[in-house]
Amino acid sequence: MKKIFYTSIFLYSFIGFGQNTLSFSNDQYSGINGSALSPTTPYFNPNKWDVNIISSDVLFRNDYAYISNQTFFGLLHGNTKNAQPRKGITGKTQSNILDYSTKNFISYNLENDIMGPSFSMKQKINNQTFRLGLFSRLRQQGSVKNLDNYMKFHNDRVLLPSDYSFNSAKTNFMNWNEIGLNISTNLYTTNTQELIIGANIKYLIGLDGAVINSKSPIKLEANYIEVDSIHKKSEIYASDYNIEASYATNYDFDRDKYVYRNRGNGVGIDLGISLVDRRINDELYDFKLSANLLDIGYVNFRGEKHVFYNPGQRVKIKDNPNFDDVEFESIEQYLKVISKEVYDDENKSKVGNKFTIGLPTSLHVSMSKMIRPNQYWNVNWIQRTPIFENSLKRTNVLQTSYSIQNNGIGFGPSVSLYNYEKVTVGSYLRLGPLVIGSDNILPLFIKHNKLNAASIFFALKFYPFWDNEEKRRSREDCDCW
Numbered sequence: 001m002k003k004i005f006y007t008s009i010f011l012y013s014f015i016g017f018g019q020n021t022l023s024f025s026n027d028q029y030s031g032i033n034g035s036a037l038s039p040t041t042p043y044f045n046p047n048k049w050d051v052n053i054i055s056s057d058v059l060f061r062n063d064y065a066y067i068s069n070q071t072f073f074g075l076l077h078g079n080t081k082n083a084q085p086r087k088g089i090t091g092k093t094q095s096n097i098l099d100y101s102t103k104n105f106i107s108y109n110l111e112n113d114i115m116g117p118s119f120s121m122k123q124k125i126n127n128q129t130f131r132l133g134l135f136s137r138l139r140q141q142g143s144v145k146n147l148d149n150y151m152k153f154h155n156d157r158v159l160l161p162s163d164y165s166f167n168s169a170k171t172n173f174m175n176w177n178e179i180g181l182n183i184s185t186n187l188y189t190t191n192t193q194e195l196i197i198g199a200n201i202k203y204l205i206g207l208d209g210a211v212i213n214s215k216s217p218i219k220l221e222a223n224y225i226e227v228d229s230i231h232k233k234s235e236i237y238a239s240d241y242n243i244e245a246s247y248a249t250n251y252d253f254d255r256d257k258y259v260y261r262n263r264g265n266g267v268g269i270d271l272g273i274s275l276v277d278r279r280i281n282d283e284l285y286d287f288k289l290s291a292n293l294l295d296i297g298y299v300n301f302r303g304e305k306h307v308f309y310n311p312g313q314r315v316k317i318k319d320n321p322n323f324d325d326v327e328f329e330s331i332e333q334y335l336k337v338i339s340k341e342v343y344d345d346e347n348k349s350k351v352g353n354k355f356t357i358g359l360p361t362s363l364h365v366s367m368s369k370m371i372r373p374n375q376y377w378n379v380n381w382i383q384r385t386p387i388f389e390n391s392l393k394r395t396n397v398l399q400t401s402y403s404i405q406n407n408g409i410g411f412g413p414s415v416s417l418y419n420y421e422k423v424t425v426g427s428y429l430r431l432g433p434l435v436i437g438s439d440n441i442l443p444l445f446i447k448h449n450k451l452n453a454a455s456i457f458f459a460l461k462f463y464p465f466w467d468n469e470e471k472r473r474s475r476e477d478c479d480c481w
Contacts, residue, residue, distance in 0.1 A: 021437045021439055021457040023401040023412055023414040024430070024457065025038065026376065026401065026403055029047070029405065029430060030045075032135055032182065033461070035120070038290050039182060040184045040196045040272045040290060041198075042198075043184040043274075044274075044285075044288075048122045049120075049121050049122075050119060050120045050461070051117075051118070051464060052115055052460075054116060054459070055435070055457070055459030055460070056114040056115070057113060057455070061395070061422070062109070063108070063452060064452075065099075065101075065452065066098075066450035067097065067450075069449060071443060071444060071448070079096060080097070081096065081097055083099040083100070091450065103152065107145050111139075111360075113140075114137065115135060115136070116135075117136060118134060119133055119135075128185060129186060130184070133183075134182070135200075136177070136178070138176075138178075140175045141360055142171070142172065144170075145393070146167075146169070148167040150164065150220065159224070159234075160236065162221060163220075163222075164221075166219075166238075168214045170214070172209075172210060172211045173208070173210045174209045175206075175208035176205060176206050176266075178202045178205075179202070180202040181200070181201045182199075182200050183199055183201075192278055193278065194278060195275055196274040196275075197272070198273075203267060204266035204297065205262050205265065206248065206263050207263060208251075208263065209249075209303065209355070209357050210248075211245070211246045211355060213243065214241070215244065216240065216241070218238050218239070219240040220237070221237045222235070223236075234318060235318060236316070236318035237314045239312075241308055241309065242308075242309045244307050244308075245306045245335070246306070248301040248303025248355075250263060253329055253330035253332075263301055263303065264300050264303075265300060267297050268295060268296060269297060270294045270296070271292065272291070274291075286369070287368070287369050290367070291363075291364075293361070293362075293363060293364075294364055295360050295394075298356050298359060298388045298389070298391075299356070300355075301354065301357065303354075305352035306351065307349060307351050308342050322341065335349060356388070356389045357390045357392065358389055359392060360386070360394035361384070361386055361387050362384045363382070365380070366381075367379045374405050377400070377402055378399075378402070380397065380399045382394065382396060382398075395419060396419045398416070398420070399414055399415065399417070401413065403428075409430060410428075410429075411429045411430065413425070414427060424439060425441060426438050426439035428457065433460055434458070434460060435458060435459040436456075439457075440455035
């Protein structure tokens with residue numbers, strides 16, 4: 001249990017990239033990058049062509065592990081040490097210490113989104129204006145909400161209770177590729193108003209996936225055996241468990257390397273609609289309201305599905321030589337050992353080779369209002385709305401930002417509220433082909449007593465056949481004589 005817990009928290013936490021920066025997605029020049037949060041966004045790019053070379057964004061939040069008195073960039077020095085309470089080394093007493101929470105319940109969320117070579121272009125078809133694009137993305141996401149922090153006793157250096165009920169919980173993780181078509185067009189246009197619809201149609205390639213679903217509270221019993229007059233040895237038994245665990249991975253444990261393979265397939269779609277108020281004969285808009293339903297879809301994986309349910313059977317999970325003295329070399333080996341403990345048969349827990357993980361479906365509503373030429377006040381709201389089996393859960397975000405947008409440069413500060421609890425300050429800068437930013441910029445440079453979240457975004461883009469308003473007006477038909 002301890003090994004699984006640490007693996008899920010750290011392997012899928014401190015290495016990863018997250019959702020496209022919301023503040024940058026409101027920039028008219030975000031183009032194909034903004035399509036991930038609103039399929040209609042590329043339509044508003046003033047340039048006919050838009051090309052993304054690569055972009056990525058770090059977004060991680062948790063309330064279990066933290067590094068004391070440190071910045072995100074300070075982690076690059078690599079001198080972080082683990083807490084050792086017995087030696088007086090803790091996050092409360094020293095800097096740059098990896099320490100842990102003693103809260104009753106903990107949560108974490110990881111969202112990884114790397115966009116590879118992608119483009120969009122404006123095209124007239126039968127006198128109808130379309131924006132067409134192709135994109136490629138590598139995404140990774142995992143989360144757990146209100147997980148019972150049984151480790152709090154160890155972290156607080158107190159004896160484990162003799163009887164404890166570990167609350168039921170569910171956590172999942174997926175690593176997948178997306179190859180998608182972006183399309184948007186106007187339903188109607190007047191001199192002052194426009195209605196735009198858009199969609200992303202996505203083919204999904206599952207790379208890695210895992211689902212752990214503890215369907216009922218697990219009874220944990222701790223027995224203590226005196227080693228001497230000072231020290232005691234603890235044994236922990238688990239009973240009343242009903243756990244379903246599924247996984248598929250491209251990691252080759254025999255060769256100790258990651259091998260890229262297709263472990264599952266699926267489809268997904270994003271839908272969006274935008275209502276725009278414009279000034280007469282002016283491409284800049286006064287007001288834009290957009291509503292989007294993102295990530296409708298799922299991936300069917302080929303892997304292993306296990307069930308551990310044996311009423312009345314206790315399993316010794318601590319001070320058990322079958323666990324403690326074994327150097328596990330693969331997930332398959334570990335699950336076989338658990339199956340042997342539960343059923344006295346290492347193969348009985350395996351019940352299937354297929355499982356499904358749903359995409360992190362969410363509702364995204366966005367509003368932009370021109371305050372003065374090229375300056376906009378923006379509001380974004382993302383609310384997770386999972387609908388499929390074992391759906392991933394996106395972070396809820398409420399954000400407001402102010403942006404200044406010109407051909408060669410764009411920038412703006414933002415304030416975000418994550419999961420309606422944590423307030424963060426961010427900003428972005430678009431300078432020619434380079435975009436950098438963060439929706440949580442303070443931890444990057446300012447030391448935090450408990451560094452437990454990160455967000456950083458960058459993109460490298462270019463705009464072939466660079467265009468601007470003056471060039472576009474010069475090409476218009478003239479009635480002069």
